[in-house]
Structures are given as C-alpha cells and as structure tokens.
Amino acid sequence: MEFDFAEEQPKLLMLMYGLIAFVAVVGGLLVLLDAVPSWFARRREAQLVAASASGAPLPRRPKQREGMFAFFFLLPAVLLLLIGLVVPAIRTTLLSFMDGGSQNWVGLRNYTWMFSEDSIVRVLINTLVWVLLVPLVATAFGLLYAVMVDKARFESVAKSLIFMPMAISFVGAAIIWKFVYAYRGDGQEQIGLLNQIVASFGGEPKQWLLDSPLNTLLLIVIMVWIQAGFAMVVLSAAIKAIPADIVEAARLDGVTPWQMFWQITMPSIRPALIVVVVTLSIATLKVFDIVRTATNGNYDTSVIANEMYNQAFRYGQNGQGSALAVFLFVLVIPLVIYQIRNLRQQREG
C-alpha cells in the first residue's frame, strides 16, 4: 500500500467539520449573547415608551441579566465537565465495587484483590519507588543545574538543552532511551550506548530492561530526564526572584558559595521547591506512556496507571481497573490539597 493522499482526504474533511463546528458553536454563542440582550433592550425601550405614553408606572429594570450571561458563558464548560469528568468519576467509583462485567456488586473484593494479588502488590511497590525517586532526583538535578548556570554565559542556550525533553513525548523519550539500553549478543558490536560504555570498561553487556528491579530504575531515568527541565525552569525563576540586595549583602559579608546556597538560596526558593516536588509527584503517580512503550509493563515494571489500562481495556476487568483508578485518585488527593494550601499561603504571604 503506497502512501496515497486521496486516502487522507476524509480525515482532513473531518478536521474541517471540527473547525466548522468550533466556529459555529463559539461564534454562535457569542452572536446569540449579543443579539438576545439587544432584542430585550429594544423591547424594554418600547415598553418604556408605551408606559410613558399611557402614564402607567414604569416597569422595573429586570435584574436577572447578569445571571443569564453567566449561565451561557459557563454552560459549555460546565456541561462538558459534568459529562466528561464528574459523572464518569462517580461511575468509576461505583464500578470499582462491581465485578469485571459491571453486572453484580462485589463489595470490597476488587480492593482486597489489589492488595493480595502478588503481581498487583508488585505494581504498587513499583509505583511507590517511582514516586519516591522521580521527584527527588529530577528536582535535585534541576536545582543543581539552575544554580550552576545562573548568570553564566550562554545561560538561555544551556537551559534550553535541559528543557528540550519536555517537548518530546513520553513515547519518543522511551524510544530514545530504549536505544541507549539496546543490547547485542556477546561478541557482536554493541549499538546501545550504555552497553558500549560497560563493554569498554571490560564489563559484560546486559539486556538492561529484562532484569528486575534494575529495569524499573532505568525507566525512572527516562522520567527524570524529561522532568528535570521542568524543575530547572521553575527553580531558576525562583532563584532570579531572590532580591538582589540580600545576595549582595551576603556577598559583602564574604559568605562562601556553599553558605550562600544553604543560607540564602535554599530558604528563599523553598515555596517553589515544594511546588516542583508535589507537581512531579502527581505527574509520576500517573505515569503510563513510558512503561507501556519501553516494556509494556512486563518483567515486573508495571505501575498503577499501566495496570489500570490493562485490567480495564485489555482484560475487560472493569471492576479491577476502576479500583486501581480510584486508588490512584486517593493517592493524588493529599498531594493536591497540600499543593493548593501552599499556593494559597504564597498568595497571602
């Protein structure tokens, strides 16, 4: 089958329908909101004229206008949120107490299954390792780099280099790193960078992604590689926001860079540091693409989000999949509450 542009036309047509729908919905809404009030205004004017002509008391100005505008401005967003997020989330919670085909209530069986099945406990432990390591290591690298390149020459170029992985999809990143971990049998020339390095030091080349628990750590490297840029950018902005006179005063007092870092920089960027760690923890809890692309969750590397996908969409176990999703939700809640409280304090402080 050669590439044939004619075959792509239905897709482009569909895209065009989408764009037309967009213009129609959004434009239509705005036009409607423009036209209807002016129609009301004209009617009211007519009423006023009629009222003043007949000498009757003037009709009172209608008050519910604001409410009507608010209603139509919010309608699309609220409707979509209800259909796409609120109702499904409630249904998922209910499904998690039902069996695989969503026919019978099974109580807490899906949850006890989750904590008793060895392979799933393994998944939970893996997720824990991810959540402990990724935020910590990515933030550490991001912070180190942000401090090191601060006010250096070529700062923006240097930052772009680290930041770039953020534009790459998790799938792309997983392929990039799978190539680094690639393995060729002993005696053959290695094509993966890691095995080449190992071989050049006289070591034995390995199939890195097959050995648990090392493989989970190697997948974590991918996530760290992507997220360090995020940490670096946010922390770098925080470092630049430290008042210059504080830094200057410290410098005049002759503090060493080491003291400067621990006594000036660290306390000043603490709020940003917390935001970064919490944001990364939330993102890490939901990691899916990397695991799926690199190992498909085999060789003891699966994590909650990946297992949830497998249970619900590959094995048709809606109950167990939903229970995993709910568990993920429960894990995320305290992090987000902490995050919000933190943001609030910053705004007020």
Next chain:
Amino acid sequence: MTTATPTLPAGAQATGKTSTTAGRVRKRLNTRIATLISIVIAVLWTIPTFGLLVSSVRPEDQIKSTGWWTFFSDPQFTLDNYQEVLFGGSSSSGQLAGYFINSLAITIPSVLFPLAFASLAAYALAWINFKGRDWMYIAIFALQIVPLQMALVPLLKFFSTGVSLGGITIMPAWDLVDEQKFAQVWFAHTCFALPFAVFLLHNFISQLPKDLMEAARVDGATHPKIFRTIVLPLITPAIAAFGIFQFLWVWNDLLVALIFAGGSNETAPLTVRLAEMAGTRGNEWQRLTAGAFVSMVVPLIVFLSLQRYFVRGLLAGSVKG
C-alpha cells in the same frame, strides 16, 4: 512568588573577606567546577537525543551492526529511513505520513475547543456577578485533582452505548466509524483540559484592571462585547501559554488516543503508532529512530519558537491534573 527574607546566622559573618589569594583561587575553582558540572549534565541530557538523530540518517545495516558513534569515523548519510517510515509501502514500514495527519487532525480542535470554552468560563467567573460564583470556581478548580484514569471507562461507555435513564434513551450511542472517531478524542481532550485551562486563564483574566471593566460597563458594553473587544486581546499571552501547553499535551498523549481513537490508521496518532512499533518491531531501529524523530519535529518547533510563553504558563500554574 514571595520570598522569605532569610537572616544570616552570626557564623556566616565571621568567615571574613575573601580578598586573600587563597580566597580568589577558591572562587575561581568554584566557577570552574560549576561550569564543569553544568557541562556534564548538559551533555548527559543531550546525548541520547543526539544519538537518535544521528542514527536516523544512517543506513539500516549500519544502524543494526555498529554504534551511532562510529558515524563520525565512517560517515554514511541517507534519508532512506525517513522516506520508508513516512511513505513506505509495506504495512510494517510505519506509514507515518498518514498518522502524522491524524495527529494534526486530533490536536488542532483539541486545542481550540478547551481554549474557547475555558476563556468564556474564566471570564464569567472573574467578572460577572452571580450567586454561587465562588463555589463554582472552587468546584472547577478542584476537578484538577481527578486523574483522567477515573473517567476513561465510563466515558468510553458513554460514546459506545449512549445514555439511557430508566429505559428512555436520553442520548443515543455515537456509533462513530473510522475518521469520525476524531470527534470522541476531541471531546475527551476538551473535557480533561478544562479544569486546568479555566484555572490558568482565570488567573490572568481576574488580574485585568477593574477600572477598565467598569468603564466599559458604564459605556453600555455588554459582557459578550467586553469579552470580545477588551478581554481577548489583553489575554493573548495567557492564551498562547495554554495553547502551547495543550498542544504539547495532546500531540504527545498516548493514553487518551489509545482508548478513544483506537489503533487503526484512520484515527490513531503518531504516538500510538510509535508505541506499537516499539512493541512489535523493537529491533527495527532504522524505523524507530526516524519515526521517533518525525513525531518530535512539530512539538520541538512549536516549543523552541514559543518557549517564552510556555515558561510563563508553567510558572503561572503547576497543578495540571
């Protein structure tokens, strides 16, 4: 971001001036070490991508038998990999050109819809007085914490079987085939993006000067008019920030596409195809390297040219759900 004013402990002052020779040497050493560390990190972060890029232009037999670093001692350049992975005839070759169009068809509306709906909602939440406004804002804000995994199963069911309440069909099944499935993906992405989008845009819109709004109201402008003529032009940076954010998110997304677009070449985006190739043809590096790069080109261009806005968006709200 406010910063606490740290107080220097007494010990720090006692260290004294660094005008001694030893002090200067140490200082220079420090910058040296700093430069060295940052270079090492930069190299570590760049090399994997660089290796992929170099490999993608090497002939197949070369990729499979030697490391990409031999390219520099024995440079052999070819664009065959790209030719094959994009337009190749056999079904195993990738045929990424079609998937590329799918990615575009998925991404563009998935960015526009949430952008429009969220800015309307954010405006209402910031500048229209109505009862329960604060509660509405808090509710939408709080929805950011719902992981999209919570919505997948019921939403898919919503598309495939519709909604019926007590035997009465409220909404029939969508019954979409082939490229019509794009609509499902647009719908899902729009729903999932809204809480964050409303939050981010509300941050910007609520900070517009109050006098400006009141002046417009006094002049008799209605809310739609204020929204169109005053607010939209002023929040372009925020729109750009969210637009880029959402673009990268949707283009790079695997999970939502996998579930709502399926795996067929009529609808699946590049990420789905690449993940599939990495699974089934994990050793066909000539295709994987070129294919990965094909999927990276557009986001990289968008990202590098609009990085400023993206960074601003990141700094404005870091609670994406």
